[in-house]
Amino acid sequence: MLQKLALNGVRNRWKDYLVLFSGLVISSSIFYLFETLSTNGKYLKANGSVVSAIGYVFTFGSILLMLITFVYINYANNFLLSMRQRDYGLFMMLGARKKKIGQLIWLETMIIGFMSTIMGIIVGIILSTGMQNIVIKALGLTAKFYEPIWWKAILWTLVLYLGLFFLAAIYNAFLMTRKPALKLLKSQQKIARKQLSMPLQILQALLGLVLLSVGYWVIMNPMKYGVKTIPISLFTIAFGTFFVFNSIVTVGISFLRKTSLAKRKLNGFTLGQLEFRIHDYTKILTGVTMLLALALGAITTGIGFNNITEKTADSQSAYTFALFQPTTKQKALMKQLKIEKKAKYAYKVVGNIVYFDETQFASQPFETVKFNSKDFTSSYTKLSVKQLKQNIYDLQEFTTSTQPNAKVLIIDSKAFQKVQSTTQSALFFRAKDTYSAQGVFSQISRIEFAKSKEKDHAKAIQGNYDAKIYIVKPLYAGLEFMGIFLGIGFLAMLASCLMFKILSGAFADVKRYEMLEKLGVRKTLLRGAIAKEIAILFILPAILGVAHVLVGLNLFKGMLINPYYGIWVPFSIFAVLYLGYYLLVFLMYQRIVLKRKG
Amino acid sequence: MKETVIEVKNLKKIYGKKSERQYEALKSVSFDVMNGEFVGIMGASGSGKTTLLNMLATFDKPTSGSVKIQNEEVAKLKGNSLADFRASKIGFIFQDFNLLENLTAAENIALPLSLQGVSAKKIDSIIVKVASEIGIFDLLKKYPGELSGGQKQRVACARALVHKPAILFGDEPTGALDSKSARELLELMTEVNEKMGTSILMVTHDAFSASFCKRIIFIKDGKIERELVKSESQSRSNFYQEVLDLLGTFEQ
Numbered sequence A: 001m002l003q004k005l006a007l008n009g010v011r012n013r014w015k016d017y018l019v020l021f022s023g024l025v026i027s028s029s030i031f032y033l034f035e036t037l038s039t040n041g042k043y044l045k046a047n048g049s050v051v052s053a054i055g056y057v058f059t060f061g062s063i064l065l066m067l068i069t070f071v072y073i074n075y076a077n078n079f080l081l082s083m084r085q086r087d088y089g090l091f092m093m094l095g096a097r098k099k100k101i102g103q104l105i106w107l108e109t110m111i112i113g114f115m116s117t118i119m120g121i122i123v124g125i126i127l128s129t130g131m132q133n134i135v136i137k138a139l140g141l142t143a144k145f146y147e148p149i150w151w152k153a154i155l156w157t158l159v160l161y162l163g164l165f166f167l168a169a170i171y172n173a174f175l176m177t178r179k180p181a182l183k184l185l186k187s188q189q190k191i192a193r194k195q196l197s198m199p200l201q202i203l204q205a206l207l208g209l210v211l212l213s214v215g216y217w218v219i220m221n222p223m224k225y226g227v228k229t230i231p232i233s234l235f236t237i238a239f240g241t242f243f244v245f246n247s248i249v250t251v252g253i254s255f256l257r258k259t260s261l262a263k264r265k266l267n268g269f270t271l272g273q274l275e276f277r278i279h280d281y282t283k284i285l286t287g288v289t290m291l292l293a294l295a296l297g298a299i300t301t302g303i304g305f306n307n308i309t310e311k312t313a314d315s316q317s318a319y320t321f322a323l324f325q326p327t328t329k330q331k332a333l334m335k336q337l338k339i340e341k342k343a344k345y346a347y348k349v350v351g352n353i354v355y356f357d358e359t360q361f362a363s364q365p366f367e368t369v370k371f372n373s374k375d376f377t378s379s380y381t382k383l384s385v386k387q388l389k390q391n392i393y394d395l396q397e398f399t400t401s402t403q404p405n406a407k408v409l410i411i412d413s414k415a416f417q418k419v420q421s422t423t424q425s426a427l428f429f430r431a432k433d434t435y436s437a438q439g440v441f442s443q444i445s446r447i448e449f450a451k452s453k454e455k456d457h458a459k460a461i462q463g464n465y466d467a468k469i470y471i472v473k474p475l476y477a478g479l480e481f482m483g484i485f486l487g488i489g490f491l492a493m494l495a496s497c498l499m500f501k502i503l504s505g506a507f508a509d510v511k512r513y514e515m516l517e518k519l520g521v522r523k524t525l526l527r528g529a530i531a532k533e534i535a536i537l538f539i540l541p542a543i544l545g546v547a548h549v550l551v552g553l554n555l556f557k558g559m560l561i562n563p564y565y566g567i568w569v570p571f572s573i574f575a576v577l578y579l580g581y582y583l584l585v586f587l588m589y590q591r592i593v594l595k596r597k598g
Numbered sequence B: 001m002k003e004t005v006i007e008v009k010n011l012k013k014i015y016g017k018k019s020e021r022q023y024e025a026l027k028s029v030s031f032d033v034m035n036g037e038f039v040g041i042m043g044a045s046g047s048g049k050t051t052l053l054n055m056l057a058t059f060d061k062p063t064s065g066s067v068k069i070q071n072e073e074v075a076k077l078k079g080n081s082l083a084d085f086r087a088s089k090i091g092f093i094f095q096d097f098n099l100l101e102n103l104t105a106a107e108n109i110a111l112p113l114s115l116q117g118v119s120a121k122k123i124d125s126i127i128v129k130v131a132s133e134i135g136i137f138d139l140l141k142k143y144p145g146e147l148s149g150g151q152k153q154r155v156a157c158a159r160a161l162v163h164k165p166a167i168l169f170g171d172e173p174t175g176a177l178d179s180k181s182a183r184e185l186l187e188l189m190t191e192v193n194e195k196m197g198t199s200i201l202m203v204t205h206d207a208f209s210a211s212f213c214k215r216i217i218f219i220k221d222g223k224i225e226r227e228l229v230k231s232e233s234q235s236r237s238n239f240y241q242e243v244l245d246l247l248g249t250f251e252q
């Protein structure tokens, strides 16, 4: 009988259960995604060798994610309890045995936990496969050794989630059997409003600011702190954020409540809502801020790696290609390119030496490149014959393809005439829009390799654009994949975290908004109040999170040369996603809180 | 000549959709309330008191018939004009107080004024005035969670009156109060009715509460059964006895 009643309760609120369930599925699938990376030692070793910090990033990422999961499940469980307390309280009033109620809630929690975890792993496998394909296709990279189905990840996800749900189930059963029925029935009327005294608030604010400054300072000076940089900064920034939210924001809100602004329309109500909830929210806001910083940081650096692959390849030399004795096929392919600069030089080869006539470098000066790391632009300077002779390596780099281990000699016209060999021609050119022309480049490059006396592919095409991409790309591909992958993962986690916390408050709000409607508040005003309240919960972590990212990017100076280059791209992508997500939560909240009729 | 505040004509309410099982909760009810009256509505449980009040207070729509408040047909109001009408013309005291627990008493009382765009300065002075009249000045800074039931209901009363509504409705306002607090609230309402001239319409099933009214409408099975008017010279306890007697005859 009781089981039937309990099941009926579930059926009546299946929409709310859907929110709960989907949130849990998202959370566990993200955790799975993360674990596919962090428990895959081979992948980390293959891709992380470039950056020794990667290992630390993942260890701390794992710990952080676990903490967040812990908080997250705690919230999800509160959401479940807030839905069920009244029902079970009522059953108890009707005389249901406490033990029976305890068993029921235990079972309910475990079933939800088990099903959502299994679903989460399945979704996680689908996501990681899809993500791998998308990232590979969209960015043309391969993540070596990455496995979407990774048993270690499955195991860890199961252990963590089922473990946490087991604890939650025991806690729920304990709570239900311990609390008197009347308290359960009235649980929603309970209000929390803890106010700290002013000196304590100020102390907290100071502590928060000090911790944040320490964290920022450590990040700005990573050389000084070495491997300790990340743990120190993560710790100080996370706690600093928490204290700032807990003090400055709460004081700010209670200050605003006292101004005349609070007496305009529903402002007072919104501020009251916020003040009552902010202490409850500070933990989640801190978590969201950190997640936001990690997500945005990961995406920014991921895209940064893409930029740098491009730019390092472009900026290695002034010429995209040097073709020795270009074939007609190569010339035809060149027609598809936008050529910016072209130079043709005659040369002769005798034994191990490649001879050039110096007069042609006077009429068509050879160029070198200078890369400006601030704005990622290349500038080119023409070399005089004398300068070229001093910097012969710039030219020699290209000639190895036609003559391995060759020595390059630039001689005067008379001497060149006397060299006993046939005159050959080399074509140097610099193309624009290299990124989109990679397909043509690789065809040209293949023909060049076929002509070459050099057996090693990389050496044969040395100096050419294609070679640089060939060398540079695998170096960064793994990191780029990791960045974008993690960014999306953190973002999804953030999304479901915030959504839960906000929506679980929505149930308590139903009555309040009904009351306001009876007092004669216009629907538009009610909607505006909801929009404002949620907006503040979105904006606060966004402000601090962006600040953290801007400082944190400093860590990548070594790898990315200028990590701030072109950050508007990931920032605007992120802003659009975040905004869309805000609108989604706003609509859902409104659905729960405002009746459509009336 | 006094003007009418509420005009109810042939009011009907049928619950349930056409396809479902229907229940006629109100069967053609008509009556008027004059400006400055204190009217009680009595009746057994399930007789349709709340149904009637909800329609008068614009919380629900009648199936047929008309309700006019200050000559305005309320069933026709929708959306913003409905909200504005509630905000300006109606005050309501609920059985379970319905205060916003995240606002202080003062902020709760200020809400109807804020909605009407009254300036912050003016709001403060009005609140001080109303609160002193109602005797809750000391409670203004407290949150509903820190107030007793009787105190909460006084605050709710202040909130319902602060914007000078055309009529104050109450659905069993004393229902959750002990007898002492109930008496205090009823005395307060009488004072409001007599001194401020506010029209009041209150639903109650308890004869003691009803004895504070000047006129009582009895409903039974969705119809008006009787009306009882307190004469000028009649004392409250005498009227109370009359109500009790009448209820006794109903039960037979």
Ligand SMILES: Nc1ncnc2c1ncn2[C@@H]1O[C@H](COP(=O)(O)OP(=O)(O)OP(=O)(O)O)[C@@H](O)[C@H]1O
Residues within 6 Å of the ligand: B015, B016, B023, B025, B043, B044, B045, B046, B047, B048, B049, B050, B051, B052, B205
């Ligand atoms: N939403 C509804 N749907 C269907 N029937 C309803 C609805 N609300 C009330 N009723 C029915 O209408 C009748 C009148 O209900 P109403 O709530 O007006 O009674 P009441 O006089 O206020 O009773 P009480 O003194 O117990 O509060 C009852 O028989 C009730 O079952």
Ligand SMILES: [Mg+2]
Residues within 6 Å of the ligand: B049, B050, B051
């Ligand atoms: Mg009723």
